[in-house]
Amino acid sequence: MTPNYTLSGRYRIVRSLGEGGMANVYLAHDLILDRDVAVKLLRLDLRDDPKTIKRFQREALATTELVHPHIVSLYDVGEENGMQYLVMEYVKxxxxxxxxxxxxxxxxxxxxxxxxxxxxxxxxxxxxxxxxxxxxxxxxxxxxxxxxxxxxxxxxxxxxxxxxxxxxxxxxxxxxxxxxxxxxxxxxxxxxxxxxxxxxxxxxxxxxxxxxxxxxxxxxxxxxxxxxxxxxxxxxxxxxxxxxxxxxxxxxxxxxxxxxxxxxxxxxxxxxxxxAGEKRFEPADLNIDETKIMPSADIQAALAASQDGKTQVMPRAHEAPAKPKPAASKPAEATPEDKPLPKRSWAKRHPLRRKLLIGLGIVLLFALAVLVGWELSQPQATTIPKVTGMTKQAATETLAKRHLSVGTVRRVKSNRVRKNQVIKSTPGAKTSVPERSKIGLTISSGAKEMSFGNYVNDSYQDVRQTLKSAGFTVKKVYSTSDVTAGQIISQDVAAGSRVLPTDTTVTFTVSAGSHYVNLKDLTGESQRDILTYAQDNGLNVNFQRGYTDEQKEGYSYDQEPDGGTNVRSGSTVTVMMSRGNQPTNQPDPKNFYVKVTIPFKALTAAAPQANNVKIYLEDDTHTRETLYRELTIMHDTRISLPFQLTGDLKGRYRIVRNGVTIANKTQITAEDATN
The missing domain is CATH 1.10.510.10 (Transferase(Phosphotransferase) domain 1)
Structure with a gap:
């Protein structure tokens, strides 16, 4: 079927989509309804085969009966010049x-x-x-x-x-x-x-x-x-x-x-x-077939059928009838013919049988020796060890301990397994194979980009588990909303953007509902305990640091709002964490700015989308886990980052664009200040 051919005056062929054993499929345009369709045309060499025609017609009948959003729809059935065809929904x-x-x-x-x-x-x-x-x-x-x-x-x-x-x-x-x-x-x-x-x-x-x-x-x-x-x-x-x-x-x-x-x-x-703790499925033993007892009549019939005749006992060939005894009155003179024959052994009497038995014994001994030698030469069975997650070198050493070696090595992209680590072995772990077998390895060549989905209105817990299993780092912040608590309100990685899961941190804004929380006094608690409390109550926490004689290092000494205040779920609580006592003779802190340019990345050329940018700082007053600033940009943007550093303390900043870290600078001092 050539392009531009119009089938039945309605379906204009555009191009071939594929060929099968029974039919060829073409992309066509429905000139009446102005839509693309798929035309399935019975192959010319099969149009006279009644079985193939029946199968082709059966497909049309079966598809006509089935109307479902996940079954390709059948639009039309026809025949032209002896060619039978089906017109179906085109799935791009x-x-x-x-x-x-x-x-x-x-x-x-x-x-x-x-x-x-x-x-x-x-x-x-x-x-x-x-x-x-x-x-x-x-x-x-x-x-x-x-x-x-x-x-x-x-x-x-x-x-x-x-x-x-x-x-x-x-x-x-x-x-x-x-x-x-x-x-x-x-x-x-x-x-x-x-x-x-x-x-x-x-x-x-x-x-x-x-x-x-x-x-x-x-x-x-x-x-x-x-x-x-x-x-x-x-x-x-x-x-x-x-x-x-x-x-x-x-x-x-x-x-x-x-x-x-x-x-x-x-x-x-x-x-x-x-x-999570479910046991492995084991199929039930449904083998209920029993040994059937044959009726006695059937047994007798079977025996009768197997007996072709009775065994006959044959006389020995060398035995002769006994001669009558001579008269007792006068013993007859023995003649040479009358002298008893000397007794001979069985072997002498049957020389041919003896040779056959000796030959048969030699053959049996030789066959037994060959079988024993072959069995001893065969490699012993061993079990393939688990080598997933290992480097090729470690996997080779592990296999060698079981007298196995590495065979074909295949490298594929993987977002679940780190680069240069084994994804799987072929055959798989726990499989029994002969020693000295070669085991194929599939090794990760690194992560590959994937299209990020739109998870707005989905359950955060379900999405988090799915994305973490794919290699993403997943975080959340709460927001007051009339949306059901736990649902995702927004995401900082744009839907449809191509990202590397292992390099991407996605932060979801999650609904905390619309109720109020009676904020407790958080002073004197560790950062971990404060985060747990905030998680349980749908609150966000902004940690800051400072010197104080009131609290030992690593514990909170102040908060805003104060304990006992009613705050809405999704609110942010600022907590001051102690750096310990104010050092004596401590020089005055140095305050300066570092200017950085954040490059804009166009996700699509046709309709550029705003980039979501998150900035994290660490200095005298900020901690690296706390978000310093979030902004959206539509072009390259230059900003100033404020730092306060005392003594030998070094600062750092990290910039995340659409979930991907694009800058992570450490060891910042006043010398990095931008004039």
Whole structure:
């Protein structure tokens, strides 16, 4: 199909989007409704194949029945010049397979959000008794807003249409194939759940659990090998989340979730603190097959069938009938023929059998020696140690202790593992392998930029856990608001900005509600205790330092407002922390300014957004943890920072723009003053 060709006088082909085993997909423009659409056109070499046509038509029928925001919509079905086509919703973005490759590692909350959308769509299909049978990341599209949409119901089947599923016929992608499908059994709703578990595994680890040189070898692993642990890849993944993977991919369908809705409900709470200590999921032993006792009549019939004839006893060839004894009256004279033959041993009587037995014995001894030698030459089994988080050198030494060596080394970007540290080993930890095996290592080549989301109106606790697991440093300040306490009001990192998680500190302004707090007297308390009190009551604290004879160093000696005052949640309390007694003969403090220029960074060229800037100072009166000033800039801005330093004390400042530290200067003295 060439560009600018108009299908049925309505759909003008723009370009090719991809080619599949059954059909080719094109981007087209609907000339009537003035919108972009995706046209799925049956391949020319298959248009006379009745099975392919039936499958193509089945996709149209299945998609027509399913109306869901996370299932690609079907707009039209048609035929032109013997070419059958489907007109579908065009999803601008990429499939989940490529999305994982480009964005990995995905924040855990994002993994849960995408899976929730997929599960909701599959639940709708199952409610219509339609099984997808080919769920895989390549059949899940992610649009530019991050929404998932399932497509390709080409081999979907209604539960009532048993004739569409042929025994010993495997349909679907082998990497996501359920054990029962690998055996050739009919697909069920639990088969889709198994595929969903593999998709979740891939989103968490970046790869499928089973690989092999052939499709058959991969299929065998699906019903013979245990699913590798996602926590061996990343120990920060909660056990509750791994349990969803383990239960969805249980070998026996009876151990899986009874319905997709059950999986969705379980997945939703995996990051909840209440499930932090959850034990690893172990499937129930459902092997209830018993040894069947065959009836006696069947046993007799079987015995009769196995007996082809009775064993016959044959006379020896050298034995002759006994001769009659001679008359006793006159013994006959012995002749040479009448003399008894000398007795011979069995070996002399059977020389050929003797040679055969000796030869057989030699062969058996030789075979036994070969087997023993082969067994002794084989490497002993050993278990792969855990090397995640180690440097390549440390991992090499650890593997060597188990008589293993490093094989292929692959470097990938990672926001969870520091640069030059091991992300995972292949095979994974605790896997039994022969000694002298080569173990592949995946090593972090450093963090990669990711697009920061918009978390306004979300729960701070949920967002904090998600971002911390992705490598961000997360802080908060309170603000009085009519918004529900605990919800995020604003963020200092602009949504959509590209940031390095490990280098980014994001500060959220969190609603403290609208109630009042009776402020207690904070004098005489440590900084840690004051912060805990402020956290529990939704207050912000501004620490300052000074000399005093009233309180020992490190404890507060004054506050503003005073204790007993009613203050609104989200208010800021200034607390003076003691630096100890005023030193004798202490020189007068030096007061000076340091001027710095804060560069503006345009997030988008089309519509520049203001930069959020936070400045932290440390001198006689300021502490490094306390925010000195916050401002927004739309261009390069020059400001003056005030310092007061006494004696040999050194100052410092830190400037954070959109959550990223852009300046961090220490050892500041009066000599750095700007005239």
């Amino acid at each position: 973005g990429m499939d989940l397979k490529n999305y994982i490759k480009s964005q990995f590692p995905l924040p855990l909350q994002q993994v849960l959000d995408i899976m929730a959308q997929i599960l909701s769509a599959v639940a709708t299909a199952h409610a219509h008794n339609i099984i997808h049978r080919d769920l895989k990341p390549q059949n899940i599209l992610i649009d530019e807003a991050g929404n998932a949409k399932i497509t390709d119901f080409g081999i979907a089947v209604a539960l009532s249409e048993h004739t569409m599923t042929q025994t010993n016929t495997i349909l679907g992608s082998v990497h996501y194939l359920s054990p029962e499908q690998a055996r050739g059994s009919m697909a069920t709703k639990q088969s889709d759940i198994y595929s969903l578990g593999i998709i979740l595994y891939e989103m968490l680890t970046g790869s499928v659990p089973f690989n092999g040189e052939t499709a058959v070898s991969i299929a065998l692993k699906h019903f013979q090998s245990a699913i590798p642990s996602v926590r061996d890849y990343d120990a920060d993944i909660p056990q509750a989340l791994e349990n969803v993977v383990l239960r969805a991919t249980a070998k026996d369908p009876r151990n899986r979730y009874a319905a997709v809705e059950d999986m969705a409900a379980d997945l939703k709470t995996t990051l909840a603190p209440a499930r």
